Amino acid sequence: MTLFIFLAVSAVVWIGVVVVLAVGMLRTKRAADRPLDLHQGFEDRAGRVVLWLGTATALIVLGLSFVSYAGQRTVFAKDEKALTLKVIGHQWWWEVRYEADSPHQSFVTANEIRIPTGRPVKVELESADVIHSFWVPSLTGKMDLVTGQKNELQFTAKNSGVYRGQCAEFCGLQHAHMAFAVIALPPDEFERWREHENQSANSPSDPLGKQGEALFRARGCALCHNISGTLAGGQLGPDLTHIASRTTIAAGTLPNTSATLGAWISDPQHIKPGNLMPRMPLQSGELIAIIHYLEQLK
Ligand code: HEC
Numbered sequence: 001m002t003l004f005i006f007l008a009v010s011a012v013v014w015i016g017v018v019v020v021l022a023v024g025m026l027r028t029k030r031a032a033d034r035p036l037d038l039h040q041g042f043e044d045r046a047g048r049v050v051l052w053l054g055t056a057t058a059l060i061v062l063g064l065s066f067v068s069y070a071g072q073r074t075v076f077a078k079d080e081k082a083l084t085l086k087v088i089g090h091q092w093w094w095e096v097r098y099e100a101d102s103p104h105q106s107f108v109t110a111n112e113i114r115i116p117t118g119r120p121v122k123v124e125l126e127s128a129d130v131i132h133s134f135w136v137p138s139l140t141g142k143m144d145l146v147t148g149q150k151n152e153l154q155f156t157a158k159n160s161g162v163y164r165g166q167c168a169e170f171c172g173l174q175h176a177h178m179a180f181a182v183i184a185l186p187p188d189e190f191e192r193w194r195e196h197e198n199q200s201a202n203s204p205s206d207p208l209g210k211q212g213e214a215l216f217r218a219r220g221c222a223l224c225h226n227i228s229g230t231l232a233g234g235q236l237g238p239d240l241t242h243i244a245s246r247t248t249i250a251a252g253t254l255p256n257t258s259a260t261l262g263a264w265i266s267d268p269q270h271i272k273p274g275n276l277m278p279r280m281p282l283q284s285g286e287l288i289a290i291i292h293y294l295e296q297l298k
């Protein structure tokens with residue numbers, strides 16, 4: 001609409017200019033006998049024409065500015081149907097917060113963004129440390145994540161599937177290992193996932209799992225990781241409440257299997273040198289118990 005108004009006004013102005021130009025070129029006038037004489041009548045008329053056209057120009061520019069402003073307002077208008085979520089960049093992983101109107105409908109996950117197909121998604125972007133950039137080439141353009149500033153991005157996934165995303169602003173040592181996945185699901189499947197994700201973590205059902213849960217606290221993991229419904233409430237690292245239902249770990253670096261989980265926990269600095277999870281000294285029995293516990297967190 002905005003484009004159409006701009007096009008129409010510009011076309012009218014352009015045609016006007018061309019017509020006046022053509023008339024001026026075609027009208028042949030006898031050369032005056034004394035070209036330097038003043039023609040007072042003509043001068044007055046010319047002055048009036050210039051005044052009117054100047055005023056008209058100013059009005060058109062003002063009018064178009066207003067139209068442009070109104071157009072922008074509709075482009076960025078709050079879409080009531082949109083799913084809003086918040087993505088916070090960390091060195092070197094993505095915190096993903098689903099914030100519903102009531103707090104007990106809200107949950108946090110990491111490195112994996114699930115969205116319904118056919119519905120606009122509004123992503124609010126922030127950073128916890130340095131500048132990152134959110135980029136999912138098949139869905140939308142890049143947008144920076146900046147500390148203390150809220151940027152916003154809106155897009156809609158037409159087809160279900162997995163869309164790969166990547167940090168697109170150099171953010172330090174492990175910038176290249178700061179990927180994520182956007183998984184677009186049919187709306188009913190998305191709602192089911194969301195219901196599930198909203199629940200607290202499963203309690204371990206067997207002795208090994210229970211031992212793992214205790215070790216998760218005793219070995220300091222709980223200082224950095226949150227697992228809803230347990231005493232683990234750390235906020236420095238990714239939320240692990242439903243870690244077993246994610247497809248990758250360490251920001252898209254490895255597929256999520258018991259082997260890679262074990263490799264990561266026993267030596268995260270080998271897999272992502274410089275990342276902010278320290279190597280925790282664990283006995284192999286302890287490692288097995290912790291893996292067994294985490295794998296129950298579906
Ligand atoms: C000092 C804070 C800290 C401690 C302590 C810590 N972690 Fe982490 N953990 C992190 C950070 C930060 C990341 C994200 C690293 C990255 O991807 O760059 C992470 C990532 C993970 C991941 C991958 C999560 C994902 O979705 O990618 C798992 C699993 C994990 N930690 C388990 C543990 C376990 C088990 C322990 C205890 C043995 C532990 N962590 C101790 C900070 C910590």
Ligand SMILES: [Cu+2]
Pocket residue numbers: 089092131132133167168169170171175178
């Ligand atoms: Cu980054």
